Amino acid sequence: MSVALQVSGVRARYGDLEILKGVDIEVPFGEVHVLMGPNGSGKSTLCHVLMGKDEYESSGSALVDGTEVMGLAVDERARAGLFEAFQYPVEVAGVSLNDLLREMGEVRQDPAYAERVEAAADTLDMHRFRERSVNGGLSGGEKKRSEMFQMAVASPKVAILDEIDSGLDIDAVREVAHLVEELRSDDLGVLIITHYSRILRYMNPDKIHVMVNGEVVRTGGPEIAAELEASGYVDLVGNEASIPKPEITPFDV
Amino acid sequence: MKTLDVQASAAAGAVDPDWLAARRKVALDYYDKLDMPSDREEVWRYVDFDFVLGDFGLVDEPGEAHEIDNGIAAALPDIAGSMLLVDGHAVSVNTGDTDAVFGSLRTLLADNPAILEPHVAKGTPADMNKFAAAHTAFGSDGAVLVVPPGTAIERPFFVDIQAATDGAVSFPLITLATGESSQASVVIRYRSDDELNALVVPNLELAVGDNSQLKVTVVQHWGVGTTSVSHLRAVVGRDGSVHIGEAGLGGALSRLQLQIDLEGNGSNANVVGAYFGDESQTLDYRYTMHHQGLNTDSDMFLKGAVQGESLSIFTGMIRIDEEAQKTNAYQTNRNLILSDGAAAQSVPNLEILANDVRCGHGSTMGPLDEEQRYYLMSRGLDGPRSDRLLVHGFFNEALAKFPEPAIADVVTSWIDAKYRAAQEAGTV
Numbered sequence: 001m002s003v004a005l006q007v008s009g010v011r012a013r014y015g016d017l018e019i020l021k022g023v024d025i026e027v028p029f030g031e032v033h034v035l036m037g038p039n040g041s042g043k044s045t046l047c048h049v050l051m052g053k054d055e056y057e058s059s060g061s062a063l064v065d066g067t068e069v070m071g072l073a074v075d076e077r078a079r080a081g082l083f084e085a086f087q088y089p090v091e092v093a094g095v096s097l098n099d100l101l102r103e104m105g106e107v108r109q110d111p112a113y114a115e116r117v118e119a120a121a122d123t124l125d126m127h128r129f130r131e132r133s134v135n136g137g138l139s140g141g142e143k144k145r146s147e148m149f150q151m152a153v154a155s156p157k158v159a160i161l162d163e164i165d166s167g168l169d170i171d172a173v174r175e176v177a178h179l180v181e182e183l184r185s186d187d188l189g190v191l192i193i194t195h196y197s198r199i200l201r202y203m204n205p206d207k208i209h210v211m212v213n214g215e216v217v218r219t220g221g222p223e224i225a226a227e228l229e230a231s232g233y234v235d236l237v238g239n240e241a242s243i244p245k246p247e248i249t250p251f252d253v
Numbered sequence: 254m255k256t257l258d259v260q261a262s263a264a265a266g267a268v269d270p271d272w273l274a275a276r277r278k279v280a281l282d283y284y285d286k287l288d289m290p291s292d293r294e295e296v297w298r299y300v301d302f303d304f305v306l307g308d309f310g311l312v313d314e315p316g317e318a319h320e321i322d323n324g325i326a327a328a329l330p331d332i333a334g335s336m337l338l339v340d341g342h343a344v345s346v347n348t349g350d351t352d353a354v355f356g357s358l359r360t361l362l363a364d365n366p367a368i369l370e371p372h373v374a375k376g377t378p379a380d381m382n383k384f385a386a387a388h389t390a391f392g393s394d395g396a397v398l399v400v401p402p403g404t405a406i407e408r409p410f411f412v413d414i415q416a417a418t419d420g421a422v423s424f425p426l427i428t429l430a431t432g433e434s435s436q437a438s439v440v441i442r443y444r445s446d447d448e449l450n451a452l453v454v455p456n457l458e459l460a461v462g463d464n465s466q467l468k469v470t471v472v473q474h475w476g477v478g479t480t481s482v483s484h485l486r487a488v489v490g491r492d493g494s495v496h497i498g499e500a501g502l503g504g505a506l507s508r509l510q511l512q513i514d515l516e517g518n519g520s521n522a523n524v525v526g527a528y529f530g531d532e533s534q535t536l537d538y539r540y541t542m543h544h545q546g547l548n549t550d551s552d553m554f555l556k557g558a559v560q561g562e563s564l565s566i567f568t569g570m571i572r573i574d575e576e577a578q579k580t581n582a583y584q585t586n587r588n589l590i591l592s593d594g595a596a597a598q599s600v601p602n603l604e605i606l607a608n609d610v611r612c613g614h615g616s617t618m619g620p621l622d623e624e625q626r627y628y629l630m631s632r633g634l635d636g637p638r639s640d641r642l643l644v645h646g647f648f649n650e651a652l653a654k655f656p657e658p659a660i661a662d663v664v665t666s667w668i669d670a671k672y673r674a675a676q677e678a679g680t681v
Contacts, residue, residue, distance in 0.1 A: 051631055078633035086631075090624045094646030094653075100632065103642055107633045133646075134628075150632065 004189025316417030341423030395426030
């Protein structure tokens with residue numbers, strides 16, 4: 001299968017701080033990959049660097065269906081087929097979701113767009129949110145649902161879901177996982193960024209990449225998640241003090 | 254063109270009943286005595302006049318009015334009555350077919366002056382400043398609406414106020430009074446050509462009767478050469494409600510000094526504003542919300558943007574008297590600074606003498622939000638398109654609270670167009 005997202009040698013710094021030290025990740029079309037790692041490993045930075053947020057100084061290559069997106073403006077990357085679902089989707093007061101959908105349609109000039117909006121709104125039960133402000137007054141789960149809705153509408157080639165499970169209760173995590181599985185298609189490559197492995201209980205990722213200190217240190221099958229759940233990231237970095245074990249609180253131990 | 258002097262004042266008062274003639278005489282004294290306001294006074298801070306009132310003259314014959322609508326009249330297909338005032342003179346009146354008294358001030362002074370006396374007496378005091386003094390000393394015409402008790406009028410009245418003569422000053426008076434348990438809505442449009450150098454000093458006097466509801470929508474669309482110094486004074490009776498929306502778009506300097514007295518127990522006021530300055534405009538708002546009765550509520554909510562070299566000023570005062578327990582009062586002023594050369598001043602004040610009240614204020618200013626911009630761009634919208642959507646959304650929050658939604662829609666389209674033009678000109 002051809003490659004949806006090909007990340008090669010991506011480096012990034014924020015001021016004097018080097019955050020990404022040469023990241024390589026490949027997500028083929030039709031697959032769902034997971035990027036895991038402890039806090040501060042650079043996962044969200046990778047997400048923003050790929051989307052083009054200008055607060056980082058970055059280099060390297062990122063191909064979206066063969067098109068180089070590094071160096072493009074944020075909106076150009078979006079129109080090249082890259083989508084970011086935000087960890088904390090910002091509220092845009094006074095702009096309704098319908099306003100945003102209309103603008104998204106105008107920049108895409110895709111005859112199938114309007115139909116896709118209605119179909120996705122039906123499937124994801126989003127009609128009741130369309131006249132409300134973008135992300136305004138939405139619960140954590142509703143915000144993630146809105147992100148998935150916009151993803152379905154944008155019909156990207158590559159979707160990066162940044163901490164899509166953060167701040168959600170277990171029911172909402174399960175729901176988001178199911179939405180991702182529903183949106184899985186042969187025309188899409190998905191990269192899920194997560195700190196915890198719990199979302200993986202409800203979905204079937206094809207590959208897991210583990211990032212530590214700005215580098216991908218391990219790539220493998222779903223079995224990696226089980227290992228991480230058992231032992232945390234410690235074995236991978238060998239420094240227990242700086243690395244919290246995922247989802248194991250003192251009460252669980 | 255007549256100079257602002259004792260003869261001009263006498264001519265303006267040709268049909269005055271005694272009580273109005275007495276007010277006019279006192280006002281003329283104040284006009285002679287008072288200096289032009291200075292930016293050293295707190296209430297005039299940031300405002301610097303490069304003229305004196307006497308530079309402008311009164312006209313006997315109004316200039317030619319704009320015939321072509323700018324969208325406001327079209328947005329009001331079904332009105333209760335309408336009036337056109339040009340250079341301070343009523344030139345056409347459609348009194349409508351409602352039970353309300355609606356007509357020109359001059360006609361009513363001749364026919365039925367008693368109906369006006371109680372309301373005019375509560376208006377802006379002549380000693381407030383030189384402009385207010387000049388208004389009472391030299392004003393001769395205006396629009397009057399008196400709604401009888403128990404009468405609800407859903408359709409809005411439309412008052413079109415235009416300046417059309419270069420070098421002229423005019424003093425339109427708008428007196429709106431709602432009787433007990435009545436209801437009315439009035440839309441006021443200010444308008445002039447960009448080429449015109451004119452001064453307009455409108456006074457609005459709102460007498461909101463017990464348990465009545467008055468909505469007033471003001472669309473300020475003066476040309477860039479027109480200066481406007483206006484006053485609005487509202488007195489709200491028991492369980493009465495006043496809802497005011499002001500859109501400020503034009504003018505060289507456009508000022509609105511507003512005071513609402515929530516006199517009656519259970520009365521409330523909702524004041525919304527949306528203003529957008531560019532070039533070297535100054536948009537100046539001085540609002541006072543005075544809670545006097547028990548259980549009174551107020552909300553001031555203004556959103557403004559400045560671009561080019563423009564300046565906006567908002568000072569909001571919530572004053573709560575010792576007797577005004579159980580007051581809820583809020584003021585919000587948010588400003589977008591869209592160009593480096595533009596500036597906004599925002600000064601919220603509270604003066605609270607009662608101890609059982611809920612009161613809040615918020616004031617912000619800054620550029621468009623970078624996180625919101627990034628979010629919209631990540632959806633494929635280019636930078637300028639994202640910014641347009643953000644500006645639209647920013648104002649939408651205020652315009653959605655306007656009394657007449659159809660007018661708000663027209664104002665929205667003007668604001669969208671004004672910002673887009675600035676983008677195309679590269680000034681934002």
